[in-house]
Amino acid sequence: MSLTPHDVLQVGALARLSLDDAEAERMTRHLNDLLAQFDSLTQLDTAGVPPTSHAVPVTALLRDDVVKPSLPREEVLQLSEHVDEQLGGFIVPQVLPGDGGGA
Amino acid sequence: MSTNWTEQSAAAIAAAVKSKQVTAREVAEAFLARIEAIEPKIQAFLKVTPEKAREQADAIDARIAAGEEVGALAGVPVVLKDNLTTRGIETTCASKILQGFVPPYDATVVTKLEQAGAVFVGKANLDEFAMGSSCENSAYFPTHNPWDTSRVPGGSSGGSAAAVAADFAPLALGSDTGGSIRQPAALCGVLGLKPTYGRVSRYGLVAYASSLDQIGPFARTVEDLALGLQAISGADPMDSTALTDTVPDYTASLTGDIKGLRVGVPREYFGSGLEPAVRAAIDGVVATLEKLGAVVGEATLPHTDYGLAAYYIVAPAEASSNLARYDGVRYGHRSQKMGGHNELFEQTREEGFGPEVKQRILIGTYALSAGYYDAFYLKAMQVRTKILQDFQTAFESFDVLITPTSPTTAFAIGEKSDDPLAMKLADICTIPANLAGIPGLSQCCGFDEQGLPIGVQYLGPALSEATLLRVAHAYEQATDWHTRRPAL
Numbered sequence: 001m002s003l004t005p006h007d008v009l010q011v012g013a014l015a016r017l018s019l020d021d022a023e024a025e026r027m028t029r030h031l032n033d034l035l036a037q038f039d040s041l042t043q044l045d046t047a048g049v050p051p052t053s054h055a056v057p058v059t060a061l062l063r064d065d066v067v068k069p070s071l072p073r074e075e076v077l078q079l080s081e082h083v084d085e086q087l088g089g090f091i092v093p094q095v096l097p098g099d100g101g102g103a
Numbered sequence: 104m105s106t107n108w109t110e111q112s113a114a115a116i117a118a119a120v121k122s123k124q125v126t127a128r129e130v131a132e133a134f135l136a137r138i139e140a141i142e143p144k145i146q147a148f149l150k151v152t153p154e155k156a157r158e159q160a161d162a163i164d165a166r167i168a169a170g171e172e173v174g175a176l177a178g179v180p181v182v183l184k185d186n187l188t189t190r191g192i193e194t195t196c197a198s199k200i201l202q203g204f205v206p207p208y209d210a211t212v213v214t215k216l217e218q219a220g221a222v223f224v225g226k227a228n229l230d231e232f233a234m235g236s237s238c239e240n241s242a243y244f245p246t247h248n249p250w251d252t253s254r255v256p257g258g259s260s261g262g263s264a265a266a267v268a269a270d271f272a273p274l275a276l277g278s279d280t281g282g283s284i285r286q287p288a289a290l291c292g293v294l295g296l297k298p299t300y301g302r303v304s305r306y307g308l309v310a311y312a313s314s315l316d317q318i319g320p321f322a323r324t325v326e327d328l329a330l331g332l333q334a335i336s337g338a339d340p341m342d343s344t345a346l347t348d349t350v351p352d353y354t355a356s357l358t359g360d361i362k363g364l365r366v367g368v369p370r371e372y373f374g375s376g377l378e379p380a381v382r383a384a385i386d387g388v389v390a391t392l393e394k395l396g397a398v399v400g401e402a403t404l405p406h407t408d409y410g411l412a413a414y415y416i417v418a419p420a421e422a423s424s425n426l427a428r429y430d431g432v433r434y435g436h437r438s439q440k441m442g443g444h445n446e447l448f449e450q451t452r453e454e455g456f457g458p459e460v461k462q463r464i465l466i467g468t469y470a471l472s473a474g475y476y477d478a479f480y481l482k483a484m485q486v487r488t489k490i491l492q493d494f495q496t497a498f499e500s501f502d503v504l505i506t507p508t509s510p511t512t513a514f515a516i517g518e519k520s521d522d523p524l525a526m527k528l529a530d531i532c533t534i535p536a537n538l539a540g541i542p543g544l545s546q547c548c549g550f551d552e553q554g555l556p557i558g559v560q561y562l563g564p565a566l567s568e569a570t571l572l573r574v575a576h577a578y579e580q581a582t583d584w585h586t587r588r589p590a591l
Contacts, residue, residue: 008465011469011472012465014468014472015452015465016430016452017449017452017461017464018449018450019453019461023458023461027462030524031462031465031466034466035466037412037415037524038412038415038479040408040409041409041412041413041416042478042482044406044482044489049485050485050488051484051487051488052491054540055300055539056300056540056565061343063340071208072207076207076433078207079205079207079433079434080433080434082432082437090432090433092444093447094443094444095444
């Protein structure tokens with residue numbers, strides 16, 4: 001299995017990474033080197049082997065449904081200069097087409 | 104004759120501060136002076152924090168003067184890897200995408216250390232987002248190995264390891280996802296411990312691979328390592344993967360007695376890539392432990408060779424999800440290029456992430472994408488089960504397994520940075536412990552012909568940190584590698 005720069009650009013789009021052509025070429029080489037390493041896994045028979053996503057078993061730790069303080073909004077809004085303090089949010093480019101006045 | 108505080112252990116410093124033999128402020132100034140003098144050669148820090156250190160030291164002294172209780176690390180300088188959030192202190196993860204990010208909260212381990220009386224002297228350099236084995240992937244600058252400044256300190260916690268090796272602090276915290284505490288500990292000739300997955304809360308550790316990451320201590324002496332682990336371990340309502348099992352008294356396990364301890368040497372860790380000096384040093388450890396009464400035998404972990412591939416699917420896959428949050432919207436770098444919201448995300452991430460981070464996000468995204476999930480991610484998780492079962496079987500016959508921590512000693516800066524695959528082979532001995540969630544401890548066990556440190560790794564079953572500390576302590580009492588210091 002071998003990737004082309006076009007494949008890498010498509011994966012990049014999924015990951016919201018815009019790569020230039022030189023980068024895409026370099027990434028393609030490195031990724032194919034890695035993929036060649038993964039071939040060894042395909043040789044291993046894992047039929048019926050359950051997957052492990054969490055190595056040390058814990059049962060879900062729950063707590064009582066009691067409201068606790070969150071991070072204060074004023075502190076969080078200080079993390080960016082692109083804020084609207086009145087609305088209490090971060091300013092981003094318009095997402096939906098239209099007059100920008102709402103849904 | 105005044106004491107050179109920068110050569111003292113954390114235990115000795117805490118005892119001296121509590122008994123008013125010295126003030127915490129005087130100790131802090133001694134370490135800050137050493138950092139000022141030597142740090143230009145090492146570049147262990149992204150940020151030295153003298154004001155914070157002095158403020159904390161003064162607070163400890165005030166409490167002692169008022170007759171109040173102080174913690175077990177009272178006045179002890181500590182270095183924090185810069186992927187641990189510190190409220191009010193910039194935390195960058197050695198990335199441009201978090202340049203200027205000042206967290207509004209402390210990591211749980213930071214809070215715990217502060218409660219124990221620790222004094223923070225700085226935020227340590229790392230490979231960007233903890234992805235790397237040499238500290239060369241830092242977006243800012245590489246850290247230099249104190250034993251030979253033309254060489255790497257290892258990674259990703261290279262700054263933390265170098266700081267302890269250079270006596271910038273007796274204790275440091277790092278994080279370990281595929282070996283990022285143990286490998287730099289080995290390359291820098293200090294102790295490093297990756298606890299059992301869940302032993303230490305990950306709240307405030309900027310996530311790389313959530314099922315593999317653990318925070319752990321670096322130190323020069325096993326007693327200090329135990330003190331460091333004690334201070335940071337335990338349950339945390341802010342981390343639902345943190346174990347609620349009781350934390351034992353780790354210092355109490357330092358009995359010096361390993362008679363009858365069953366030690367296994369897994370043959371799969373001694374392949375062709377191992378440097379002869381490393382092999383010889385590990386043989387030396389085995390001989391010493393046998394003299395101390397341990398019973399040594401050959402072990403086997405048959406699926407070891409699949410660990411690297413499994414890790415480089417699982418970790419990047421989890422990273423691709425964890426790093427999706429860096430979009431320029433709420434904190435950190437935001438691209439100034441014009442465009443819609445997609446362009447905002449793409450440009451911010453393109454500008455903010457380094458090449459290794461991008462590579463891992465790409466391979467992770469690919470492994471999780473439709474059509475490839477079964478072949479890659481699911482397969483890797485099944486391999487993980489086999490590796491876990493290998494360890495469980497081995498631990499029926501052995502209490503501890505011994506392996507090299509790294510197949511080589513410290514390599515030159517720039518030597519492997521053009522060959523990402525060669526770099527990844529540095530982690531071949533450390534990765535399986537992360538996949539299996541078991542604890543691992545690296546200890547200096549010798550030096551090669553060029554005077555570079557060699558590390559031995561002890562592995563134990565889940566929650567066997569006390570046993571690992573006991574073995575390391577017994578070895579330390581019988582040897583003097585830990586007394587050597589780099590000429591700086």
